Amino acid sequence: MKILVTxxxxxxxxxxxxxxxxxxEIETDGAEPKINYFDEVAVERAVRFKEAGxxxxxxxxxxxxxxATKELRAALAMGVDRAILVEADEAELDPSAVSQILEAVVRxxxxxxxxxxxxxxxxxxxxVPQMLAARMGWxxxxxxxxxxxxxxxxxxxxxEVDGGSSYLDLPLPAIISADLRLNEPRLRNVLAVVKAxxxxxxxxxxxxxxxxxxxxxxxxxxxLPDEREAGIVVASVEELIEKLRTxxxxx
Amino acid sequence: xxxxxYVAETDAQRLKKINASALRFARExxxxxxxxxxxxxxxxxxxxxxxxxxxxxVDKVVTLSEASLDAELAGELSSACVGLAEAYDARxxxxxxxxxxxxxxxxxxxxxxxxxxxxxxxxxxEDGAFxxxxxxxxxxxxxxxxxxxxxxxxxxxxxxPLPQDNEAAPIESFTFSPExxxxxFVRFDAVQSARPDLTxxxxxxxxxxxxxxxxGFKLVETFADxxxxxxxxxxxxxxxxxxxxxxxVGQTGKIVAPQVYFAFGISGAIQHLAGMKSSKLIIAINKNxxxxxxxxADYGLVDDIFKSLPVLIDAVKAAKQE
Ligand SMILES: Cc1cc2nc3c(=O)[nH]c(=O)nc-3n(C[C@H](O)[C@H](O)[C@H](O)COP(=O)(O)OP(=O)(O)OC[C@H]3O[C@@H](n4cnc5c(N)ncnc54)[C@H](O)[C@@H]3O)c2cc1C
Ligand SMILES: Nc1ncnc2c1ncn2[C@@H]1O[C@H](COP(=O)(O)O)[C@@H](O)[C@H]1O
Numbered sequence: 394m395k396i397l398v399t400x401x402x403x404x405x406x407x408x409x410x411x412x413x414x415x416x417x418e419i420e421t422d423g424a425e426p427k428i429n430y431f432d433e434v435a436v437e438r439a440v441r442f443k444e445a446g447x448x449x450x451x452x453x454x455x456x457x458x459x460x461a462t463k464e465l466r467a468a469l470a471m472g473v474d475r476a477i478l479v480e481a482d483e484a485e486l487d488p489s490a491v492s493q494i495l496e497a498v499v500r501x502x503x504x505x506x507x508x509x510x511x512x513x514x515x516x517x518x519x520x521v522p523q524m525l526a527a528r529m530g531w532x533x534x535x536x537x538x539x540x541x542x543x544x545x546x547x548x549x550x551x552x553e554v555d556g557g558s559s560y561l562d563l564p565l566p567a568i569i570s571a572d573l574r575l576n577e578p579r580l581r582n583v584l585a586v587v588k589a590x591x592x593x594x595x596x597x598x599x600x601x602x603x604x605x606x607x608x609x610x611x612x613x614x615x616x617l618p619d620e621r622e623a624g625i626v627v628a629s630v631e632e633l634i635e636k637l638r639t640x641x642x643x644x
Numbered sequence: 645x646x647x648x649x650y651v652a653e654t655d656a657q658r659l660k661k662i663n664a665s666a667l668r669f670a671r672e673x674x675x676x677x678x679x680x681x682x683x684x685x686x687x688x689x690x691x692x693x694x695x696x697x698x699x700x701x702v703d704k705v706v707t708l709s710e711a712s713l714d715a716e717l718a719g720e721l722s723s724a725c726v727g728l729a730e731a732y733d734a735r736x737x738x739x740x741x742x743x744x745x746x747x748x749x750x751x752x753x754x755x756x757x758x759x760x761x762x763x764x765x766x767x768x769x770e771d772g773a774f775x776x777x778x779x780x781x782x783x784x785x786x787x788x789x790x791x792x793x794x795x796x797x798x799x800x801x802x803x804x805p806l807p808q809d810n811e812a813a814p815i816e817s818f819t820f821s822p823e824x825x826x827x828x829f830v831r832f833d834a835v836q837s838a839r840p841d842l843t844x845x846x847x848x849x850x851x852x853x854x855x856x857x858x859x860g861f862k863l864v865e866t867f868a869d870x871x872x873x874x875x876x877x878x879x880x881x882x883x884x885x886x887x888x889x890x891x892x893v894g895q896t897g898k899i900v901a902p903q904v905y906f907a908f909g910i911s912g913a914i915q916h917l918a919g920m921k922s923s924k925l926i927i928a929i930n931k932n933x934x935x936x937x938x939x940x941a942d943y944g945l946v947d948d949i950f951k952s953l954p955v956l957i958d959a960v961k962a963a964k965q966e
Contacts, residue, residue, distance in 0.1 A: 406782075613770065633956070
């Protein structure tokens with residue numbers, strides 16, 4: 394089985410954020426960007442499939458700036474065989490445009506499974522996997538906490554959904570998006586990082602794939618939400634009980 | 645294309661409460677952009693909840709009674725929504741941003757070549773522009789749409805529930821055979837709980853890793869039960885095995901905005917704050933006064949949770965006996 398995994402570079406959310414004066418840009422305090430955590434989980438699942446002999450080729454793909462090769466190298470260091478960067482300015486794309494480019498990559502690579510993250514932690518769209526599935530006409534399973542092969546051509550996915558866990562049985566090829574608890578991604582050791590430098594990393598542009606991605610959304614501006622007013626620190630549990638009874642009238 | 649299609653969410657027993665808030669946004673769309681607000685119920689039980697849904701300020705209720713939709717598979721749901729969008733001339737398609745809505749609505753958007761806004765929190769001044777939170781709710785993004793149709797999942801915590809006191813709107817049924825994509829439903833393991841739903845509860849009592857273990861976490865549950873509240877948790881508490889993952893509140897868990905939110909032994913990581921900082925009143929107890937949870941708390945107490953929570957529990961018990 395051949396698996397395609399998608400990877401994105403995201404900013405460090407713990408960094409302090411500022412907006413430019415006109416609200417057109419988000420500025421972070423020089424914090425290092427990193428691999429989207431959910432994509433790291435997706436890569437880990439793919440690598441485990443290969444280790445178990447259930448997958449023979451793993452390909453990672455990213456649509457983004459050339460700096461994102463760092464994240465593709467991280468995926469290679471985890472055990473992915475080769476990587477593709479489709480160079481693009483993410484600010485000009487939206488989930489729809491990204492899914493169009495990914496569709497072209499999927500048609501070229503013909504994987505049996507596409508493993509993705511459930512969301513990008515910065516923009517939290519939670520859309521690209523579902524849109525890609527729609528474009529391909531393939532079944533989807535989002536928010537996966539377990540992904541197990543069922544014979545050669547089916548996969549059973551456990552999904553984290555409101556109110557419990559839902560299990561789906563999908564024929565391959567299929568699109569799966571990873572949730573937090575699918576696994577704990579491995580640490581990348583120095584040797585693996587060095588070896589990853591020699592693995593193939595192809596750089597393309599959307600043109601090379603014959604797609605003209607069309608974004609249906611553009612950002613007008615960013616705003617800061619209203620901050621909560623500062624509260625008070627009470628001196629004792631007795632004072633807290635008093636507040637809850639008299640001010641909040643909770644009991 | 646002119647109408648607004650609202651796709652309601654139900655479970656086996658009821659029309660979920662989050663509909664009332666998400667419908668507020670759909671109503672605002674209809675008021676600003678014109679067209680009818682058509683609320684849709686999908687699944688074998690569709691007709692059961694129709695009269696209830698008809699009493700919100702909607703113009704029509706449409707039921708699509710199809711058992712194949714009960715498994716909530718994205719393939720069938722999106723096929724049904726595309727069928728409805730075409731039959732009812734929908735310009736906007738709206739549903740709550742639950743795991744169900746987030747799963748199927750982007751698939752609808754791709755099929756309709758429509759822009760998709762996830763977790764929408766409202767309209768912007770510009771025509772065809774909308775607002776949504778990003779970066780774990782640290783920032784609001786204002787987006788312009790460039791498509792004839794637009795799909796939304798709505799963050800219900802951003803809207804006051806629509807009252808359910810209107811004269812009943814007409815109800816009609818729609819016949820359509822949704823097409824699947826080959827996925828088969830295997831089973832659903834429900835988290836059994838007698839407590840209110842996290843997303844609807846007036847009071848949420850959440851515990852973090854500070855509760856130490858499952859035993860410690862029981863204090864949180866006891867306190868929640870005394871107040872008739874729901875139990876929430878951090879990823880820290882879930883991963884440590886104190887409670888089921890369905891309890892997780894935050895960027896990758898549930899988004900809640902109850903009247904009162906208790907945060908016990910929770911540090912206040914940005915991913916947790918993203919899920920609860922719109923709560924009306926926040927109360928935090930943590931033994932370390934420097935933790936970020938105190939930045940959002942209305943009442944904070946710096947104390948050992950194992951000392952203070954039992955006192956709180958006794959106080960509520962005593963008050964109940966009065
Ligand atoms: C991609 C991603 C997504 C995430 N999504 C979520 C999410 O949706 N929800 C979420 O919650 N987290 C999420 N997290 C995790 C988040 O970053 C934090 O790790 C987590 O919220 C911490 O949980 P905690 O507050 O229970 O634990 P800790 O941060 O370990 O805090 C425990 C707290 O308990 C206090 N404490 C200890 N003992 C006592 C005592 N005896 N009395 C009183 N206080 C005590 C400590 O002072 C400390 O503040 C996510 C992380 C990532 C990377
Ligand atoms: N530019 C991109 N390049 C590669 N994968 C992407 C890109 N954007 C989104 N994805 C994938 O889609 C998942 C969901 O992203 P989103 O829908 O943007 O929240 C991510 O976790 C990635 O796996």
